[in-house]
Amino acid sequence: MRVSDQAFIDDPYPTFAAMRAEAPVQWSDELGMYVALSYDAVSQVLRTRTLGRIWEDFAPGSAFEQINLIHRHALLEMEPPDHTRLRRLVATAFSRGHVERLRPRVAALAAELADDVADAGSGGSAVDLLSVYAEPLPVAVIGELLGVPRDDWPLLRPWSNAIVKMYEYDRSPESDAAAEQAASEFAGYLRELAAVRRTRLGDDLISDLLRVQDADGQKVTDDELIATGILLLNAGHEATVNTTGNGLAALLQRPDQLTTVREGLSDPAVIAAAGEEMLRFDGPLQLFERTATAPTEIAGTTIEAGQKIAALLGSANHDPAVFADPAAMDVTRDPNPHVGFGLGIHFCLGAPLARVEIQTSLQTLLARFPALRLAAEPRHRPEFVIRGLEQLQVTTR
Numbered sequence: 001m002r003v004s005d006q007a008f009i010d011d012p013y014p015t016f017a018a019m020r021a022e023a024p025v026q027w028s029d030e031l032g033m034y035v036a037l038s039y040d041a042v043s044q045v046l047r048t049r050t051l052g053r054i055w056e057d058f059a060p061g062s063a064f065e066q067i068n069l070i071h072r073h074a075l076l077e078m079e080p081p082d083h084t085r086l087r088r089l090v091a092t093a094f095s096r097g098h099v100e101r102l103r104p105r106v107a108a109l110a111a112e113l114a115d116d117v118a119d120a121g122s123g124g125s126a127v128d129l130l131s132v133y134a135e136p137l138p139v140a141v142i143g144e145l146l147g148v149p150r151d152d153w154p155l156l157r158p159w160s161n162a163i164v165k166m167y168e169y170d171r172s173p174e175s176d177a178a179a180e181q182a183a184s185e186f187a188g189y190l191r192e193l194a195a196v197r198r199t200r201l202g203d204d205l206i207s208d209l210l211r212v213q214d215a216d217g218q219k220v221t222d223d224e225l226i227a228t229g230i231l232l233l234n235a236g237h238e239a240t241v242n243t244t245g246n247g248l249a250a251l252l253q254r255p256d257q258l259t260t261v262r263e264g265l266s267d268p269a270v271i272a273a274a275g276e277e278m279l280r281f282d283g284p285l286q287l288f289e290r291t292a293t294a295p296t297e298i299a300g301t302t303i304e305a306g307q308k309i310a311a312l313l314g315s316a317n318h319d320p321a322v323f324a325d326p327a328a329m330d331v332t333r334d335p336n337p338h339v340g341f342g343l344g345i346h347f348c349l350g351a352p353l354a355r356v357e358i359q360t361s362l363q364t365l366l367a368r369f370p371a372l373r374l375a376a377e378p379r380h381r382p383e384f385v386i387r388g389l390e391q392l393q394v395t396t397r
Helices: 006-010 013-022 039-047 065-072 082-094 098-120 129-134 136-146 150-167 173-199 205-211 222-252 255-263 268-281 351-368
Strands: 025-028 033-036 287-292 296-298 301-303 308-312 389-391 393-395
Touching: 033 039, 039 287, 039 296, 039 308, 065 173, 065 222, 082 098, 082 205, 082 222, 098 129, 098 136, 098 351, 129 136, 129 222, 129 351, 129 389, 136 150, 136 205, 136 222, 136 351, 150 173, 150 222, 173 205, 173 222, 205 222, 222 255, 222 268, 222 351, 222 389, 255 268, 255 351, 268 351
Parallel strands: 033 308
Antiparallel strands: 025 033, 287 308, 296 301
16 A cells, blocks of 8 residues: 555545455554454444543644644544543534524525526636536635635635645645645634623634533533534535535446436435435545554454554445455445445544535535536545545536
């Protein structure tokens, strides 16, 4: 497995299949850690409590002050008891109707962006669905969720794109500096937004994070609020845009699957099943690290305390022991127990909202453009951990 090889970037699943057939857990010299490949091994990695999400600051600390600050206080990088406290508070804020509040807004925003696609494709011109449709939608939704003024939405996507480069294994000094700058600007923006909300609470998530407290009177700290807002954008934006882009590309390359979805556009169950298969077939997050806090056996391999193991989510989602004919896209697949949103205590808190976005985006686009088709072969970005396309050129007429 060479994570920087273009052939692997284009299609990692045959490599995963060959490795998985050798052993469910293997050592990777390239990554400097064990990797879990089978569905069972990945499930164990994500659920076993002696494998923790142990944050280690990027070094040198002077170069990554803001990156380290937002990660130290991020739910994704915490373990109990800190994780338990913060997740309970954030879940309480989320439970105050935000998904249902945003459902009609997601539909309205998708319709607006479909108008932009129609305008860009008038006269038969090719349109990049990523830049015109798939990328702006989740940014707008997170903007609505957090209460970011619409005029400021264009700030969010560049910040997210820069920060998530820190999760790759082939970083550059330039991308590191851009990520630190983005983290500093984004954190500063959210601090100012929170200060405004303290004087005038609204119906957005920032306001609810300021309101909520647990039975012991504990509240979300300022740094935790900032980290939560940034995590929601980074995870929500990257996961949704890449699921949409990867999934639409796969559908447009498979006329039989596209026809099945088109014929069921009025049936929410059909759209929901298609969305889940998009998450399984070519998911946006390929790897999730854990660190052993005590010797832990996974699929016959002992991970010693302090050693890391990575759950290869894309490999698990293509394990033939769980998914019949996993290399085939099947939008009617049922059951579909994919691990696209993770498992265990770090299961994605925003999964319900992400599902609304993915399903609404798919339904809106296919209903609006019955002649939608590829105008060029999709190109993947040269990153492995967060899997997505550089462009998705289509025609609409």
